[in-house]
Amino acid sequence: MTRSDAPKVAIVMGSQSDWATMKCAAEALDKLGVAHEARIVSAHRTPQRLVDFAQGAADAGFKVIIAGAGGAAHLPGMVASMTHLPVLGVPVQSKALSGQDSLLSIVQMPAGIPVGTLAIGEPGATNAGLLAAAILATTDPALAERLKAFRAAQTDSVAERPQ
Numbered sequence: 001m002t003r004s005d006a007p008k009v010a011i012v013m014g015s016q017s018d019w020a021t022m023k024c025a026a027e028a029l030d031k032l033g034v035a036h037e038a039r040i041v042s043a044h045r046t047p048q049r050l051v052d053f054a055q056g057a058a059d060a061g062f063k064v065i066i067a068g069a070g071g072a073a074h075l076p077g078m079v080a081s082m083t084h085l086p087v088l089g090v091p092v093q094s095k096a097l098s099g100q101d102s103l104l105s106i107v108q109m110p111a112g113i114p115v116g117t118l119a120i121g122e123p124g125a126t127n128a129g130l131l132a133a134a135i136l137a138t139t140d141p142a143l144a145e146r147l148k149a150f151r152a153a154q155t156d157s158v159a160e161r162p163q
């Protein structure tokens with residue numbers, strides 16, 4: 001694969017069990033024709049893989065990283081600490097605390113290392129995909145047009161329903 005057609009968005013998650021949520025980000029990117037790649041990377045369970053991924057992400061051609069994790073969700077912040085790329089964090093809904101733990105551990109970053117944190121669960125993953133596309137659209141006019149068409153279609157589908 002050449003660098004120009006390499007996936008622009010990396011979707012990383014702490015566990016295979018997060019895919020049920022994180023696939024919503026992949027689906028949103030698919031709708032907008034944005035190439036992406038998904039991987040399991042865990043700050044806790046595969047720390048070296050995390051370092052290798054985060055430090056190499058920009059050189060690999062990624063422009064935006066979506067990172068989802070549940071519970072003690074250190075993955076998005078640790079990825080952000082090792083790359084200058086924008087990192088969008090998705091708090092995966094945990095069983096014990098319904099994702100409140102995931103949300104708070106992703107959103108409360110210290111000043112200097114931002115993670116753009118989305119909502120808990122599938123809505124957050126969908127919006128992470130849409131936001132990643134919006135970031136890429138700032139330098140991709142064709143994608144900006146697709147994004148506008150997506151939004152217009154969404155408006156129309158809501159307008160068609162009874163009030």
Ligand SMILES: Nc1c(C(=O)O)ncn1[C@@H]1O[C@H](COP(=O)(O)O)[C@@H](O)[C@H]1O
Nearest residue numbers: 014015017042043044069070073074075
């Ligand atoms: N929060 C993290 C990290 C991390 O932050 O590095 N690695 C795995 N996990 C989370 O553990 C939860 C349970 O994982 P299992 O279902 O594999 O037991 C998942 O939601 C995952 O994101």
